[in-house]
Amino acid sequence: MKIPYGKQSISSEDIDSVVDVLKSDFLTQGPIVPEFESQLAQYCETPYALAVANATMGLHLACRAINIGKNDRVWTSPNSFVASANCALYCGAKIDFIDIDPNNYNLSVNALTKQLTIAKENNALPTAIIVVHFAGFSCDMDEIYNLSQQYDFKIIEDASHAIGSEYQGSKVGSCQFSDITVFSFHPVKIITAGEGGMILTKDKAIYQSLQLLRNGGITKEQSLMDGESHGGWYYQQIDLGYNYRMTDIHAALGLSQLNRLDKFIEKRQSIAEYYNQHLSRLPLQLPTIDSSRKSAWHLYVILIKTDKTKITRKHLYDTLHQKGIGVQVHYIPIYQQPYYQEMGFDPSDYPNCEQYYQTCLSLPIYVELTQQHQDSIINTLTEIFKEDL
Numbered sequence: 001m002k003i004p005y006g007k008q009s010i011s012s013e014d015i016d017s018v019v020d021v022l023k024s025d026f027l028t029q030g031p032i033v034p035e036f037e038s039q040l041a042q043y044c045e046t047p048y049a050l051a052v053a054n055a056t057m058g059l060h061l062a063c064r065a066i067n068i069g070k071n072d073r074v075w076t077s078p079n080s081f082v083a084s085a086n087c088a089l090y091c092g093a094k095i096d097f098i099d100i101d102p103n104n105y106n107l108s109v110n111a112l113t114k115q116l117t118i119a120k121e122n123n124a125l126p127t128a129i130i131v132v133h134f135a136g137f138s139c140d141m142d143e144i145y146n147l148s149q150q151y152d153f154k155i156i157e158d159a160s161h162a163i164g165s166e167y168q169g170s171k172v173g174s175c176q177f178s179d180i181t182v183f184s185f186h187p188v189k190i191i192t193a194g195e196g197g198m199i200l201t202k203d204k205a206i207y208q209s210l211q212l213l214r215n216g217g218i219t220k221e222q223s224l225m226d227g228e229s230h231g232g233w234y235y236q237q238i239d240l241g242y243n244y245r246m247t248d249i250h251a252a253l254g255l256s257q258l259n260r261l262d263k264f265i266e267k268r269q270s271i272a273e274y275y276n277q278h279l280s281r282l283p284l285q286l287p288t289i290d291s292s293r294k295s296a297w298h299l300y301v302i303l304i305k306t307d308k309t310k311i312t313r314k315h316l317y318d319t320l321h322q323k324g325i326g327v328q329v330h331y332i333p334i335y336q337q338p339y340y341q342e343m344g345f346d347p348s349d350y351p352n353c354e355q356y357y358q359t360c361l362s363l364p365i366y367v368e369l370t371q372q373h374q375d376s377i378i379n380t381l382t383e384i385f386k387e388d389l
C-alpha cells in the first residue's frame with residue numbers, strides 16, 4: 001500500500017465533462033472557461049474572475065495588474081511555494097520576507113508591523129504584500145488590511161491552498177480585504193483542472209488589465225485602440241502581455257470539480273479532526289481547528305516537540321516513507337533556496353520559520369483517504385513514538 005500526501009479525486013462526471021469538450025468545437029478558450037469563471041466568482045461572491053493556465057501565471061498577472069515594476073518592493077511569507085515570491089521577481093521588483101507566526105505558520109502580523117515601522121524610517125516601504133493562506137487557514141486579513149491603509153500598500157492573496165476557506169464569515173476570494181486573490185487547480189490542491197489557476201478581484205480596472213495581459217496584450221475593443229480600426233480583422237497590441245489562457249478541456253474538469261468543492265472540504269475537515277483526536281497523546285504540535293475561520297485543509301501539518309522526544313524529523317520522514325506513507329515537508333523556506341541565497345538573505349532574520357522548518361511534516365490528507373489508511377498512519381506514528389508515551 002502506497003499512500004501519497006495528497007491526490008486528486010476524479011469522478012465519472014468529471015471524465016464525461018472533459019470528453020464532451022473534446023467532442024465540441026472549442027478546445028482552447030470556448031464557452032466553458034467563462035462558465036467556470038462566472039460560477040467561481042459567484043461562489044466567492046466577487047464580481048470578476050479570470051481563469052489562467054496555472055497559479056504561478058496568475059500571481060505574475062496579479063503583480064503586473066497592480067503595476068509592480070523594477071522600483072517596487074514586494075513582501076511575502078517565506079513558508080510557501082517559490083511561486084509566491086517569484087512573481088515579484090518576474091516584474092523586476094525587489095522581494096523580502098516576513099517571519100511566520102509560530103501558531104498558524106502564516107506570516108506574522110507582529111513581524112509585519114515591526115518591519116513596516118523600520119521600512120518607513122528607511123523610506124523603503126513595500127508596494128504590495130502577497131499573503132499566503134498556509135494549509136488553507138486564512139491570514140489575519142482584517143489587521144493586514146488596516147496596515148495596508150496606514151502604510152499604503154496593495155494586497156495579493158496567494159490562496160492556492162484556500163479555495164472554499166472562510167474568514168469572518170466570507171469566502172476567501174471575496175477580496176473583502178485585498179485587491180486580488182489567486183487560486184491554484186494543481187492536482188494536489190483542493191479541486192483540480194489538471195493545471196489551472198483563477199484570479200479574482202472586485203476592481204473592474206484590474207480585471208480589464210488582467211484580461212489584456214492574459215491574451216498577449218492584444219485587444220479588439222475600439223475604445224482601447226489608438227486610432228481607427230482597419231476593419232473586422234483588426235486588433236492592436238497595447239501592452240506586453242502573454243498567452244496565459246486556460247483551455248476549455250481544463251476548465252471542464254475544474255467546473256465539474258467545483259460542484260463537489262464543499263463536499264471535498266467536509267471530508268478533509270473530518271480527516272483533520274480524526275488525526276487531532278488520535279494523535280493528541282504524541283509529542284506533536286497539532287494544527288488548531290478554529291471554527292471561526294473555516295479552513296479548506298489543503299495540508300495537515302504536525303510539528304515534532306523536540307523537547308519531548310528524541311525522534312528527529314528526518315527519522316520520522318524516512319520511517320514513514322519506508323512504510324509507504326508519503327509524508328512531505330511544506331515548505332523549505334524560500335530564502336534558503338540557492339537562487340534566493342545569492343540575493344543575500346540571512347536565515348537568522350526569520351527565527352520562527354527556521355524553527356518551524358526543522359520540525360514540520362505534512363501527513364496525508366485527500367478526499368479518497370480512507371479511515372483504514374488513516375488508522376494505519378496513526379498506528380505507525382504511535383509505534384514510532386512509543387518510548388515517549
Ligand SMILES: *Cc1c(COP(=O)(O)O)cnc(C)c1O
Pocket residue numbers: 054055056057080081083084132158160161184185186196197
Ligand atoms: C501550488 C502553489 C502555487 C503554484 O500553483 P501552480 O498552479 O502549480 O502554478 C503557488 N503558491 C502556493 C502557495 C502553492 O501551494
